[in-house]
Amino acid sequence: MTDHSSRPRPFLSDNAAPVHPRVWEAMRNADLADSPYDGDALSAQLDERFSDLFGRECAGLWVATGTAANCLALATMVQPHGGVVCHEEAHIEVDEGGAPGFFLHGAKLVLCGDAHGGEGGKLTPEQVAARIDPIRDDVHQVQPHAIAITQASEYGRVYRPGELERLADFAKVRGLGLHMDGARFANAAAFLGGSATQAAGAAARGVDSLAFGCIKNGAMSAEAIVLFDPEQADLVKYRRKRAGHLQCKGRYLAAQVLAMLDADLWLENARHANVAAQEIASGCGERLMHPVEANELFVTMSANEREALRAQDFAFYDWGADAARFVTAWDTRENDARALGKAIAAL
Structure with missing residues (x-):
């Protein structure tokens, strides 16, 4: 593992974490x-590997970014005149620079939910119904064609299997596709005991597509689109090629x-990050804005208190x-997490 002893103790983003040594080794072996393009022996394994992981037939395709994974998957569900129902603080709304509208040729994001309403970035069928029924x-008027949810949510909250089943059932009754932004899917699965199926929903009562996050979890430049309808x-x-995401190598x-x-490196890395987050949470007490269920912590503190932490x-x-x-990551050092928890407790 890379020595970070001379650098600030990093909790900025898991995007900034190093590439895992086993990923480097796999790339050298390739x-x-x-x-x-995608005619190589390694790409040919993805369908079977993801089908084994989720216990149902699916297709797996690589892309270079989570933005591309989300938008290309949604483009199979949503026509240009349609809409994607998502949380008002979903990544596709707040942090993807208008990419959904670009990839979906003008389709609209239909916003609902309230991060401060107790669900921490998660959606419920009742919230979606209240938004689309009028x-x-x-x-x-723009008609809803799909629902997009995030697992774990933008506030680190995890959908339980029952919550996913209710959303999936609602989507099917309403004739809507259900997509999952899984940038931190591994952290959610680790929280749920390590089951990819629980984190995505079981066959017939789960999501239709998933952006399976790798970069935040130790990869360098690859994410996966998992489609539970292989057709x-x-x-x-075709859309991946047209969008410029079919890489030659x-x-x-x-x-x-x-x-x-x-x-199960994806789970091993996520578990490490989740444990580090819990170590920090132990020192936060009532400062926590949301329960810590993955690898993100949102902590109330004044500007002076934040500067005191940066001074350390x-x-x-x-x-x-x-x-x-x-935000913790696969490489977060235990002593750094413990030190941060103690520093917050001492504020």
Whole structure:
């Protein structure tokens, strides 16, 4: 593991964490001539590996970013005149630079939910119904075509299997697709005991597509789109090419995804990050804005208190005027997490 002893103790983002050594090794092992694009031996393994992981037939395709994974998957469900129902603080709304509208050729994001209403960025069927029921079924209004949820949510909250089943049942009754942004899917699965099926929903009562996050969890430049209707994979393949995401040497992306799946490295890394987050949470007490269920902590503190932590070489982001966000990663050192928890407790 890389020595970070001379650097600030990093809790800015799991995006900034180093690449896991086993991922580097897998990429070096892929450094052999093979078929270009996605015709290589490694890319050919993804469908079977993800089908084994989720216990149902599915297709797995690599892309370079989570934004592309979300938008390409949603493009199979949503027509340009339609809408995607999502939380008002969902990544596709707040942090993807208008990419959904670009990839979906103008389709609208239909916002609902309240991060401060107790659900911490999660949606319920009741919230979605309240938002879409007033929409008239005529050509003058944008019709909802899909629901997009985030697992774990933007506030680190985890959908339980029962919550996913209710959303999936609601979506099917309403004729809506259900997509999951799984940038921190591994952290959610680790919280739920290590079950990918529980974190995505069981067959027939789960999501239709998933952006399976790898980069935040130890990969370098690869995410996976998992489609639980394999027939949609052909459509995504064409859209991936058209969007400029069909890389010539796709085997290096496939190698990263497979390395994360091998021996459950994706879970091992997530568990480490979750444990580190709990170590910090032990010192936060009533400052916590949301229960800590994955690897993010949202902690109330004044500007002076935040500066006091930075003076101790802790690196993190401000969260509005009166709070901070701390994110742990696969490489977070136990002594750094413990030190941060103690430093917050001492404020």
